[in-house]
Amino acid sequence: MDVNLFDFNLPEELIAQTPLEERTASKLMVLDKETGKIKHETFKNILDYLYPGDCLVLNDTKVLPARLYGMKEETGAKVEVLLLKQLEGDTWETLVKPAKRVKVGTIVSFGDGRLKAKCISENEHGGRNFEFMYEGIFYEVLDSLGEMPLPPYIKEQLDDRSRYQTVFARERGSAAAPTAGLHFTEELLEAIRAKGVYITFITLHVGLGTFRPVSVDSIEExxxxxxxxxxxHETAEQLNQVRKEGGRIISVGTTSTRTLETIASSYNGEFKESSGWTSIFIYPGYAFKGIDGMITNFHLPKSTLIMLISALAGRENVLHAYEEAVNRRYRFFSFGDAMFITNKLSE
Known part of the structure; x- marks a missing residue:
């Protein structure tokens, strides 16, 4: 399947640079995945499209302040390090800029030496594995020195780092936010529960690979x-009960979707307590086994994320919806507006 089938025109000024003052004030496009019908709302009105017995699945991963600015001890040259994944103990996989300055054995110092990192191996595309050295608790040191790893298309400074964190974040480990969850407040979640909708949590630590551009002509490659x-175990039991009672499983974000589909695919459509690594790639032709609907933001042209939602709602429905979103000046990407892909769009 040609990657260009998922291209669309996106004016650069529609890329949201800052979050809205109120999380629930974002626009919400409601898309019927079967008919292509569209409604335009604000996010706080998502309550009108959720029904007793449904279950929202949220990703409770917590974004690390993973971007560090330091200098080589030997020369004083400036180096930027982005933490990607904890490998073992104090060893982390990272991305480095400029990578050519950092060879095996190089020591980078951050915050006047409060944190140091020794390069122990080189990976492709600017990747480096570092062993970190510090006194005290690593995450406390990181909190004081690190910055939120905002995507490269966001040029504005983020004044409040909590706005790139969901209100339900609790499991540290992500290099990027599960941005569909940014629209929820504690008050909205309470109102959803009060309506008889279940809320449960999974964890997927978002890596930058999710946003890596598709650089091949055929997406299958x-x-x-x-x-x-x-x-x-509790989440698995909840989801199986909802499915048994005829409720809908609605994932919040592509990360929750990929987790649910990974597990449901492994257990013939059921959910079980599990953990591991997923590299599932969902694109049109995929038969969903875990979810009935999905809340998501608006994504990049030709990205794996727009391919995923096209698998759920149909490529033509999605591209038509995106065209309407552009015409109506929806805000795109991490701090942008939201879409709810559903199968029960009320009249």
């Missing part, structure tokens, strides 16, 4: 990077 996920 694209390979996804692995990301760590886990589902508890």
């Amino acid at each position: 694209h390979e996804m990077h692995g990301e760590f996920y886990q589902m508890s």
Whole structure:
């Protein structure tokens, strides 16, 4: 399947640079995945499209302040390090800029030496594995020195780092936010529960591979990077009960979707307590086994994310919806507006 089938025109000014003051004030496009019918709402009105017995699945991963600015001890040359994945103990896989300055054995110092990192191996595309050295607790040192790893298309400074974190984040480990969850507040979640909708959590630590551009002509040749996920026994039981009682399973974000589909595909459509690494790549032709609907943001042209939602709602429906989103000046990407792909769009 040609990657250009998932291209569309996106004016650069529609890329949201800052979050709205109110999380629930974003626009919400409701898309019927079967008919292509569209409604335009604000996010707080998502309550009108959720029904008793449904279950929302949220990704409770917590974004690390993973971008560090330091200098080589030997020369004082400036180096930027982005933490990607904890390998073992104090050893991390990272991305480095400029990578050519950092060879095996190089020591980079951050915050006047409060944190140091020794390069122990080189990976492709600017990747380096570092062993970190510090006194005290690593995550406390990182909190004081690191910055939120905002995507490269966001040029504005983020004044409040909590706005690139969901209100339900609790499991540290992501290099990027599960951005569909940014629209929820504690008050909205309480209102959803009060309506009789279940809320449960999974964890998928988002890696930058999720956003890696598709650089091949045929999407079948694209390979996804692995990301760590886990589902508890309680969540699995909740989801199986909802399915048994005829409720809908609605994933919040592509990360939740990929986790649910990974597990459901492994257990013939059922959910079980599990953890591991997933590199599942969902594109049109995929038969969904775990979800009935999905809440997501608006994604990049020709990205694996727009391919995923096209698999759920149909490529033509999605591209038509995106065209309407552009015409109506929806805001795109991490701090942008939301879409709810559903199968029960009320009249």
